[in-house]
Amino acid sequence: MTLGSVEVPVRLYTAVEDRAVHFRLLHERDHVPVKQRMVHPETGEEVPREEVRRGVEVESGRFVVLSEEELAALEPAPDRTIEVLAFVEPERIAPPWYDRPYWVGPDGADEDYAALALAIGRSGRVGIARWTMRKRRYVGALRSEGPWLMLTTLHHLGEVIPRDALGPAPKVSIDPLEAQLADQLVSVLAVNELDLDAYRDEHRERVLALVEAKARGKAPKLERPAPKPAVASLADSLRESLEAARRHVA
């Protein structure tokens, strides 16, 4: 990782864990996983991988074929540098830009790494970095998390529809009483520290319970929670909610 003339050897570790329940597609008759093949739509004949060509559709029904050599020439050259280009105020990067997080660990020179993490933490700023990984160029945000550094890939320009592109929200007259009640309700429901551990993917757990029950040869228990009702005037609803929330908190 380079910051101007300063270099710190680092390694990246993916910080995302895939917990999705993955199913395989099986042929019903023999329960063998199916394979995907590419065939010519007219003849139905399989086209072996080495004969498949790749093309960009420039107009409907019209392709420009790009050869493997041409595509390979466009790939970025392998490079093992994460180049930090600037440190900016963290508010400059809105949540929609964030993609995948990676932990940055030291790769020798532990002291320099620790010093960098500390320095970035003290600056209160976020680094904008670019690097090449798996034949693609990435841009990312480098921030400190306690004694560690985290690098999160960011989306490219054009991939995010920013808030600015939507223009100002139209003026809607808001009753001061409603605004006050809403403020109170939010503050009653607000906590200072976020305890995300309280949230679980219950749906994923039910799907897993279903397949595990079936694997043990048991009839699965199929259950689902019930829906809820809706209500009347905004101010009345806010007031009632506020009272209910206060009772609940007290």
Added chain:
Amino acid sequence: MPDGAPAAPRAIWSGTLTFGLVSIPVELFTARRSTRVPLRMLAADGTPLRRVYVCPSEEREIESEEIVRGYEVERDHYVLVSDEELEAVMPEQSRDIHLRRFVPRDRLPIAAFRRSYYLVPGGQSQRAYAVLAATMDRGGYAGIATFVMRGKEYLVAILAEDGILRAETLRFPDEVRSPDDVGLAEPPKKPSAAAVRRMEKAVARLSSDEIPLAPFEDELSEAISSLAEEKLARGEDVVEYEAAEPEEEEEALEPPDLAQLLKQRLASGEPDGDRPRRRKKRAA
């Protein structure tokens, strides 16, 4: 791309945002779009190939009716799971985002952000939507909830930005690894003051008020597009084929006109004549 008209934005989910006893019908629109240039797989004669499923033991193409879903419990041993069984464990409250918890928005962990959607009020809910957005803007709060979309459960943070609500789906805590999980167990030792000073100087030298935009360009997609354009101009490797039916699945490159839709929905209580139809509720 064929025909440059912006695609009509299509709601990805519609349901109700509940805040206390107040219900706000909303629709979700993605805040993302793809800039990748799709590369299609073609036969030698330029015809786009079709993807088929083949049974390896019988070596023949099989139809989708002959395919079932299996969960691998041990190697080569599958438990079959039907659509009906999966639908039966799908939660019924899939039409609600119930805001019961608010936190200061700067407490949201960056590593959890997954995808971003704009919330657009549906029906006659403009006022309640505006009240909620104004309150969250004022207090700097994010609402936290779970909801179900397309058969999956999502943890979501609802944020307001200048009067417009956005939903940021979040990774569940067990989907984010800690430094400990990836083997970074030992915190680095306390660095010397000199090393810290050197790094602080390096950070200060790079401090800027502006984000450098160059690294945000999608260079590869741009290079692929311009190469294709150049070859088209030279008439090189251009192939044509009879499009049997238009491909519906390709993503439009033109941004949907979300701004226009928001303006209409936020400005008046009248449902707009040619607003996109809500997609049919899937049988839960």
